[in-house]
Amino acid sequence: xxxxxxxxxxxxxxxxxxxxxxxxxxxxxxxxxxxxxxxxxxxxxxxxxxxxxxxxxxxxxxxxxxxxxxxxxxxxxxxxxxxxxxxxxxxxxxxxxxxxxxxxxxxxxxxxxxxxxxxxxxxxxxxxxxxxxxxxxxxxxxxxxxxxxxxxxxxxxxxxxxxxxxxxxxxxxxxxxxxxxxxxxxxxxxxxxxxxxxxxxxxxxxxxxxxxxxxxxxxxxxxxxxxxxxxxxxxxxxxxxxxxxxxxxxxxxxxxxxxxxxxxxxxxxxxxxxxx
Amino acid sequence: xxxxxxxxxxxxxxxxxxxxxxxxxxxxxxxxxxxxxxxxxxxxxxxxxxxxxxxxxxxxxxxxxxxxxxxxxxxxxxxxxxxxxxxxxxxxxxxxxxxxxxxxxxxxxxxxxxxxxxxxxxxxxxxxxxxxxxxxxxxxxxxxxxxxxxxxxxxxxxxxxxxxxxxxxxxxxxxxxxxxxxxxxxxxxxxxxxxxxxxxxxxxxxxxxxxxxxxxxxxxxxxxxxxxxxxxxxxxxxxxxxxxxxxxxxxxxxxxxxxxxxxxxxxxxxxxxxxxxxxxxxxxxxxxxxxxxxxxxxxxxxxxxxxxxxxxxxxxxxxxxxxxxxxxxxxxxxxxxxxxxxxxxxxxxxxxxxxxxxxxxxxxxxxxxxxxxxxxxxxxxxxxxxxxxx
Numbered sequence: 001x002x003x004x005x006x007x008x009x010x011x012x013x014x015x016x017x018x019x020x021x022x023x024x025x026x027x028x029x030x031x032x033x034x035x036x037x038x039x040x041x042x043x044x045x046x047x048x049x050x051x052x053x054x055x056x057x058x059x060x061x062x063x064x065x066x067x068x069x070x071x072x073x074x075x076x077x078x079x080x081x082x083x084x085x086x087x088x089x090x091x092x093x094x095x096x097x098x099x100x101x102x103x104x105x106x107x108x109x110x111x112x113x114x115x116x117x118x119x120x121x122x123x124x125x126x127x128x129x130x131x132x133x134x135x136x137x138x139x140x141x142x143x144x145x146x147x148x149x150x151x152x153x154x155x156x157x158x159x160x161x162x163x164x165x166x167x168x169x170x171x172x173x174x175x176x177x178x179x180x181x182x183x184x185x186x187x188x189x190x191x192x193x194x195x196x197x198x199x200x201x202x203x204x205x206x207x208x209x210x211x212x213x214x215x216x217x218x219x220x221x222x223x224x225x226x227x228x229x230x231x232x233x234x235x236x237x238x239x240x241x242x243x244x245x246x247x248x249x250x251x252x253x254x255x256x257x258x259x260x261x262x263x264x265x266x267x268x269x270x271x272x273x274x275x276x
Numbered sequence: 277x278x279x280x281x282x283x284x285x286x287x288x289x290x291x292x293x294x295x296x297x298x299x300x301x302x303x304x305x306x307x308x309x310x311x312x313x314x315x316x317x318x319x320x321x322x323x324x325x326x327x328x329x330x331x332x333x334x335x336x337x338x339x340x341x342x343x344x345x346x347x348x349x350x351x352x353x354x355x356x357x358x359x360x361x362x363x364x365x366x367x368x369x370x371x372x373x374x375x376x377x378x379x380x381x382x383x384x385x386x387x388x389x390x391x392x393x394x395x396x397x398x399x400x401x402x403x404x405x406x407x408x409x410x411x412x413x414x415x416x417x418x419x420x421x422x423x424x425x426x427x428x429x430x431x432x433x434x435x436x437x438x439x440x441x442x443x444x445x446x447x448x449x450x451x452x453x454x455x456x457x458x459x460x461x462x463x464x465x466x467x468x469x470x471x472x473x474x475x476x477x478x479x480x481x482x483x484x485x486x487x488x489x490x491x492x493x494x495x496x497x498x499x500x501x502x503x504x505x506x507x508x509x510x511x512x513x514x515x516x517x518x519x520x521x522x523x524x525x526x527x528x529x530x531x532x533x534x535x536x537x538x539x540x541x542x543x544x545x546x547x548x549x550x551x552x553x554x555x556x557x558x559x560x561x562x563x564x565x566x567x568x569x570x571x572x573x574x575x576x577x578x579x580x581x582x583x584x585x586x587x588x589x590x591x592x593x594x595x596x597x598x599x600x601x602x603x604x605x606x607x608x609x610x611x612x613x614x615x616x617x618x619x620x621x622x623x624x625x626x627x628x629x630x631x632x633x634x635x636x637x638x639x640x641x642x643x644x645x646x647x648x649x650x651x652x653x654x655x656x657x658x659x660x661x662x663x664x665x666x
Contacts, residue, residue: 010515043500049506051507056516059504059506059516060504060506060514060515060516064500064502065497065498065499065500065501065502066504066505066506066514067371067497067505067506068505068506068507068508068516069337069367069506069507070337070363070364070366070367073333073337073363076329076334076335076337076338076341077337077341077344077364077367078341079327079334079337079338080337080339080340080341080343081341081342081344081497081498083299083325083338083341083342083347084299084342084344084345084346084347084498085345089498106330106331107334107337110329110334257325260320261319261320261323261324261325264321265320265322268321
């Protein structure tokens with residue numbers, strides 16, 4: 001166990017459940033590096049996850065407080081948690097592409113609309129991989145997977161000009177970025193910005209599953225094959241970098257709510273005092 | 277004490293506020309909408325938060341999250357929203373989150389009739405989520421005043437048992453206006469036999485102890501305890517595991533923390549059960565009020581009739597059915613739900629019978645007529661759609 005892991009992670013949970021060589025572990029380290037560079041302590045961050053590869057890899061690895069929500073609903077859970085926690089506690093959610101962009105998208109949009117202060121890091125392995133490799137909404141069109149033996153035929157969120165981040169942007173997010181996992185410095189910097197922002201922030205990080213997607217769609221489970229593919233797609237299929245920066249443009253959800261509650265309490269007290 | 281004339285929905289709201297509820301997340305639905313409306317007005321006055329969720333599934337998730345952060349929370353709905361709780365209800369059961377759920381039952385299935393009372397969710401309230409391996413607490417008020425009392429009780433039980441508690445009301449309880457006596461101080465509250473259990477914080481490291489003990493403090497995040505809380509089978513420290521041994525321990529806790537301490541929650545009302553009844557009318561919720569009159573009318577005729585009103589529905593009070601009798605379940609559905617439990621629990625040699633209605637209450641006269649028939653040992657006159665077995 002290296003210094004970073006020793007500082008932040010529970011020894012019995014590291015290196016986690018991801019397959020050997022998986023980009024998810026690299027992403028996990030990038031997130032920890034961001035936390036470390038921000039100088040945050042374990043008590044400063046409450047770390048939540050959902051299910052799938054990302055949930056299994058990251059759940060309860062954090063030495064501080066941890067939770068895992070139901071698939072796709074962790075954004076609603078985090079909204080409730082945000083109401084209860086002091087504003088200075090960061091809420092970090094590490095989730096998968098299925099969780100954020102398919103089953104959980106309505107809840108992501110609701111959290112973005114309210115501008116709930118949470119940071120979502122989406123680890124994108126290009127489909128449903130913990131169940132053995134079925135296509136999802138980020139699987140490239142035409143790809144062969146276990147549930148698309150003739151190629152993915154329905155348009156995903158990165159096909160035909162669609163971009164799920166544009167949807168989340170229009171829903172009101174404060175900060176959005178996209179990187180591939182090999183863009184280490186950029187990923188770390190975006191996670192740092194996201195964690196330092198009061199409001200809804202999301203960093204989409206594509207790593208791809210070499211075991212399933214590599215074998216099924218790219219012809220080889222060799223780590224080098226998916227890495228070459230990721231490099232080739234960076235800047236092409238994936239326009240990476242900061243996607244949207246509206247930090248401070250809208251009030252944060254609980255900040256707004258607390259202000260309103262304080263206002264009602266003041267007026268109620270005045271009414272009671274004046275006998276109205 | 278404050279005397280008001282108001283609805284069950286208002287009573288539930290005031291009870292929740294007094295019990296310390298500071299977060300309500302919901303989605304408008306008849307006949308529970310008024311609870312949301314009242315909460316949106318009352319919660320900010322006491323420093324609480326009202327939130328209108330994107331759907332009922334999200335609503336209960338928000339409540340779960342708030343409770344996990346240390347605030348008491350409640351949601352309220354009716355059948356079509358109740359079914360959407362399956363996901364967060366299961367999460368709260370397994371992660372042992374105190375939260376209160378109100379279901380104002382209307383006529384189903386699905387949207388059915390919105391503004392009329394039904395009782396179609398007796399079993400759904402017991403098995404609201406998948407996977408089994410748990411016991412749950414369900415309370416059923418039959419008046420606005422009782423809705424007040426049981427809401428306060430539900431919050432206390434949720435804290436003590438670390439679990440969601442469901443208030444299974446019906447449209448008549450929530451929508452009807454009645455005279456209410458509401459306590460204004462803790463002293464008055466205690467004088468009504470009620471208690472408020474403040475939120476405690478589990479210090480760890482045993483966040484999920486393998487015990488059936490009551491009063492284990494709930495898991496709260498953000499307090500530097502290093503708590504871990506998830507929907508996976510937990511070890512005692514809350515870490516996820518696939519080990520069957522831990523699953524056995526977890527299931528044992530979820531089931532027996534409630535079964536071993538059922539005396540803390542069991543509640544019923546009996547009419548003439550000690551007067552050697554041959555026929556016992558069984559009910560819960562609003563129909564009980566008609567049943568009570570029917571029992572009195574039947575006794576006035578000299579019939580050996582008694583009545584049993586269930587206040588706590590789950591865990592099912594099997595021991596109440598130890599007497600050999602002809603049981604008549606009176607419920608607001610046509611398929612017969614309560615009667616199935618009665619039939620399962622009844623003493624040997626007993627028989628179970630069913631009188632259903634839906635969207636409207638049964639009449640005293642027809643209940644007395646049924647009691648007469650059962651007293652004579654006759655079967656109830658069958659209608660075309662009656663369940664053969666009953």
